[in-house]
Amino acid sequence: MNPGPREEEGLKTNQRITITEVALRDGSHAINHQYTADQVISIAKALDEANVPYIEISHGDGLAGSSLQYGLSRTNEMELIEAAVSVCTASKIGVLLLPGIGTIRHLNEAAKLGIGMARIATHVTEADISAQHIARSKELGLHTVGFLMMSHMAPPRLLAEQAKLMESYGADTVYVVDSAGALLPHQVTERIRALTQSLSVPVGFHGHNNLSLAMGNTLAAIEAGATWIDGSVRCLGAGAGNTQTEVLVAVLDRLGIETGIDVYKIMDLAEEIVAPILLKPQEITRGSLILGYAGVYSSFLLHAERAAEKFGLDARDILLEIGRHKAVGGQEDMIMSVAAELAKGKREAPV
Ligand SMILES: CC[C@H](O)CC(=O)C(=O)O
Numbered sequence: 001m002n003p004g005p006r007e008e009e010g011l012k013t014n015q016r017i018t019i020t021e022v023a024l025r026d027g028s029h030a031i032n033h034q035y036t037a038d039q040v041i042s043i044a045k046a047l048d049e050a051n052v053p054y055i056e057i058s059h060g061d062g063l064a065g066s067s068l069q070y071g072l073s074r075t076n077e078m079e080l081i082e083a084a085v086s087v088c089t090a091s092k093i094g095v096l097l098l099p100g101i102g103t104i105r106h107l108n109e110a111a112k113l114g115i116g117m118a119r120i121a122t123h124v125t126e127a128d129i130s131a132q133h134i135a136r137s138k139e140l141g142l143h144t145v146g147f148l149m150m151s152h153m154a155p156p157r158l159l160a161e162q163a164k165l166m167e168s169y170g171a172d173t174v175y176v177v178d179s180a181g182a183l184l185p186h187q188v189t190e191r192i193r194a195l196t197q198s199l200s201v202p203v204g205f206h207g208h209n210n211l212s213l214a215m216g217n218t219l220a221a222i223e224a225g226a227t228w229i230d231g232s233v234r235c236l237g238a239g240a241g242n243t244q245t246e247v248l249v250a251v252l253d254r255l256g257i258e259t260g261i262d263v264y265k266i267m268d269l270a271e272e273i274v275a276p277i278l279l280k281p282q283e284i285t286r287g288s289l290i291l292g293y294a295g296v297y298s299s300f301l302l303h304a305e306r307a308a309e310k311f312g313l314d315a316r317d318i319l320l321e322i323g324r325h326k327a328v329g330g331q332e333d334m335i336m337s338v339a340a341e342l343a344k345g346k347r348e349a350p351v
């Protein structure tokens with residue numbers, strides 16, 4: 001399959017990378033959490049046939065995210081998880097859980113459906129709230145991942161301390177998560193290195209493409225020692241989306257880095273099954289670019305666009321203000337209040 005010479009310099013070619021496909025979870029943000037069971041079945045089946053090791057399925061904000069605050073799911077996520085488990089033979093289904101949004105009860109329920117992985121996500125400086133959930137996930141026999149969101153907001157040393165906490169609670173892998181797509185390649189390198197130097201467990205990377213750096217950052221992460229990588233077919237994810245899985249698989253194949261994923265099959269499912277369900281192509285629009293520029297949560301984009309329409313504002317002004325407030329995941333309600341304040345200021349400004 002590999003068509004030509006490999007550019008191996010700098011990357012270890014004997015590395016094996018484990019890919020987690022997130023289009024059915026992070027991609028849920030991009031389609032307003034409107035997945036149907038039929039869509040999930042056809043995507044999961046095709047990912048399984050392409051031999052993708054892990055497929056994450058949950059509301060975009062993790063288990064139990066379906067709410068007025070984060071957006072209501074069209075289909076109960078447990079139904080989606082069950083449907084995906086029933087059609088997968090090679091791929092394992094994973095879930096995302098943000099302690100406080102999802103609870104141990106939701107984790108137990110998902111485990112009963114036959115998942116193989118749970119990723120426990122916290123803000124980058126709040127790893128301590130993951131202890132119980134990581135411990136329970138381990139008791140359930142799941143591959144357990146600590147997922148440190150908004151990693152651009154912590155310097156490498158602090159990030160490594162937080163990762164170490166997750167490892168001490170039992171995490172099998174810890175991820176650097178560039179939720180805002182704000183990290184630059186050298187900052188990814190520094191962060192991944194800080195983790196690989198202080199942890200005994202593998203390190204992962206989850207990128208967003210708001211600054212068009214998802215692929216570059218992912219390669220920097222791999223070069224710095226990350227061996228667990230997230231991708232989304234057709235970039236289907238929050239903001240400008242994630243590292244595009246089918247492209248990543250092809251690039252890694254050219255580099256001689258093993259993923260076990262069938263290059264043609266992952267391309268075909270991207271083109272034939274996922275592309276038709278996109279509401280619009282995952283482009284870097286001025287809105288998503290601002291997310292990376294201002295360091296704002298990628299999943300805030302559609303909320304900010306709605307608030308901009310409601311208050312007659314430019315979504316970029318709202319997102320810049322949210323960036324100044326250093327809002328973290330879970331603070332979606334701030335978007336409407338910030339927009340209301342900006343609109344008030346605009347009305348009251350002297351003409
Ligand atoms: C709100 C959860 C979030 O979408 C998780 C994630 O994928 C990220 O932080 O990038």
Ligand SMILES: [Mn+2]
Pocket residue numbers: 026179206208237238298
């Ligand atoms: Mn994400």
